[in-house]
Amino acid sequence: MILPQFPSAEQPEARRGTERTVSWPEQPEVLLARIAARAETVLLGKRDVITEALAAMLAGGHVLLEDVPGVGKTVLARAFARLLGGQFQRIQFTPDLLPADVVGGSVWDVRRGEFLFRPGPVMANIVLADELNRASPRTQSALLEVMEERRVTVDGETRKLPEPFILIATQNPLDCEGTYPLPEAQLDRFMMRLSVGYPDENEEVRMLEGMAEGTLPQPEQLRPVVLPEEWLRMRSEAARVHVQGELLAYAVRVAAATRRAPELALGASPRASRDWLRASQARAYMEGRGFVLPDDLLATAQPVLLHRLAARGVYGVPQAGGSEAALSRILSEVPLPSSAGRKAGRR
Template identity: 50%
Template sequence: MESSYMENYAILRNIRNVLQTCILGKTDEINMMLTALLAGGHVLLEDVPGTGKTVLVKALAKSIQGQFRRIQCNPDLLPTDITGVSIYHPKQETFIFRAGPVMTNILLADEINRATTKTQSALLESMEEHSVTVDGETYELPKPFLLFATQNPIDFEGTYALPEAQLDRFMVKLSLGYPDAASELKMLQSQQQTHPLDLVKAVTDAQRVREMQEQVKSVHLDDAVADYLVAVTRRTREHPSVLLGASPRATIALFHAVKAYAYIHERTFVLPDDIKALTPYVLGHRLMLHTEARINGATVDSVLQSILEQVKVPVRLER
């Protein structure tokens, strides 16, 4: 194996260790964040306030020396507050583009579901095209670009549900949840003198992250595993409890995600277990169940679990 791969694997281990010092006991969630970063996807973090979502995103940005911007979403936020605006300069007699916070490597849209749907939709172009268009001019975003959006549960006061088209553009949806008792006690002890973010040091830079993203593309996906992946997403459209199944965009997102997941686990090939591990995170927020199914106790997680149990797993792979 090339030495650059080994160096990058070591860097990923160091990034993971840095993040684990900020948020204790959340190894799976940290792996999902790194997966999205290397797959070029975006992350939706849904949880109650105070569980460490913002701290974790800031720590990731510091660890890769990435530009970081934060937007606090509220009903008064305008689309131009995100994308930027062209301002007329009298002396130069021309319009000058003043970039918004979206021009960064890692953008944190805090409490995105407190912004109006019009403002939420301003993020769609940047999420899909990695560019913004203002007054007819298109501006490319820095590379890598990764959006982390946090949201409170929908039953919280003053929130707007994200439209399905925008939900479908998030590669991964996570929920950190409350820490266990041991982790919460250790958190108190670690913050007696200083905040964990103050101790975060840069492990790598944006250029190395771009190199890793290119290496992820060469991770091998066997034809049998690809068939398995497609079978899983297609079964979500046929399940009797599902009103809206996974879109073709979801299939592509899962394809990119499993390759990045294999890479962060220091493999050059994808296993069926990678698909099983990522399915709840990548497909869960894209499904909509029938009302009758929900009344009868069905959940998205239970439906996905039944699908994974039904779809035949390939046993012989070419590596």
Template identity: 65%
Template sequence: MIPQPWLNEMEDGRQETDSWPEASGQLLRLMMARVNTVLLGKTEVVQQSFAALLAGGHVLLEDVPGVGKTMLARAIARVMGGEFRRIQFTSDLLPADVVGGLVWDAKRGDLVFRQGPLMANVVLADEINRTPPRTQSALLEAMEERSVTADGETMLLPAPFMLLATQNPLRDDGTYPLPEAQLDRFLMRLSIGYPAPEYEVQMLENAPQRPQPEQLRPVIIPEEWLRMQRDAQTVHVHPALLAYAVHIAGTTRTAAELSLGASPRATRDWIRAAQATAYLDGRRYVLPDDLKATVEPVLTHRLMLRDDAAASGADPVEVLRRLVAATPVPTPNSESGRRR
């Protein structure tokens, strides 16, 4: 139920808070429904993934092996259309294998630039933490600036550009922790988790008939997805909610248990994720519940515990939950929040 103060605020801007065109909602629901036929019983994770990508961000899927991380990423990539590339990260992968580089063309007798697999609309970086930091850093420019630089030349990536990365837990053998600068470039870090028993039984019973990600048909074209991303960024956010988000981000920077809090980029990503969540729900305005629903997947992976707090068993998730619980939910001011 929408709290009455926010309901009043929405009534004030009725002309601008009507639902989005039904066509966009139908397309998004169809896309998520097709992905849900591949990954059973994980509708919340699917919706969060779509919200992150709709917000113009990238998604890091971190979980134990065998729960469907790669399957989810492949399914999302298929229904979004556009060009799809998969990079299998291994210990011997080099930066040039990702961004591209000069190779010798025997026919031309000259060096020519060969594009790397990053030159695609949707890129699956599978097991990203199995490659050394040198190769991981090759993604930094692509994730933030949507461009790559090779041999002194900078090239823009296709639009839209979305990176879906999977990784096993950092304590796994043969893995390299992602640097903080790269973690901060992922809008959300999500965990799929084990399926409920009834869905696991259903998965086993219908294994021959259940579609594989490669069998899913694209629902949209890249230009349509770009339009949806632009629409999502126009979702109205009340100034009181902006102040609420900034305050919580600020408390993470001064929390006694944390040595690294949420960056300004994290605050921006949190607002965009809340806007995308509202857009997926067919609304032109953000509610406090949209911010609360996205705070953990957007902020938790950007927080770093102090050594003494980690030694005492502190958890970034619990620290964040405490900070959110201690911050009162704002109520709108009917005069300052009225749209013109």
């Protein structure tokens, strides 16, 4: 893909610490902040969740939004689809959905007398998998190859997905009727699992006022802030943000500690360590830095690692809150490198 050539302007390589062959008309952190601000106009008071989801997508990962119905999970996904541009598809997952309804399949063309591949809705830049855990495990497994390898294999032929490709999935808590738990292999393919949560009372009043007056924008009214080609450039530059070797060793020590923790039955995988690194690089890039700070790792640790951990339980039932408590303990016990720069005190 040929990337657009932008007019020469300020050269921020020294400040950011990453190489650039062409300059931006506006600083990338300004564009990313604009995306977050516009997303907040349709999901009021949720800037932290918006920023975390944006960092995950900038790092090339997928996002799982898990919460009770009606808090704005689908609204947020639709807003990102509009702001990032590109082709958008929505898949409403139901118990009767089949894998071919997701990835596509071969259909018989009477005129040509042959089978032709009909692309499924997953062949898009941004895909919303709404209520993913309402589909059967067989249909859920259709996304395993899609999420990790960015391709689909149908009838023995492999086809690549368009770039960029981002999957934003929503799911209701497992105590809701008619849901199926996502397998560990699929959870591990989500870079972050986020919870939108109930709005603040003041923000909920603002939302109702906007709806009553007809001034609350809908996701479909948002205009793209960046083109897909620009988003790919940002993702490439974020992946080149510098990380000190001591911080890499710290991330590995934390991951190894989760694998040895007596209260955990399943620790963080090497894929989790990779995603943690990418998320911290993306967070630094969003703040206009060309280097990762320990705070970047600490800020992204829970949304990246927590959903990959499984707590031990009694009679096969995991202890409620056990994974979160174990991760908090490990983060407090594993020492940060003393020579790495800090912005704030340890959380």
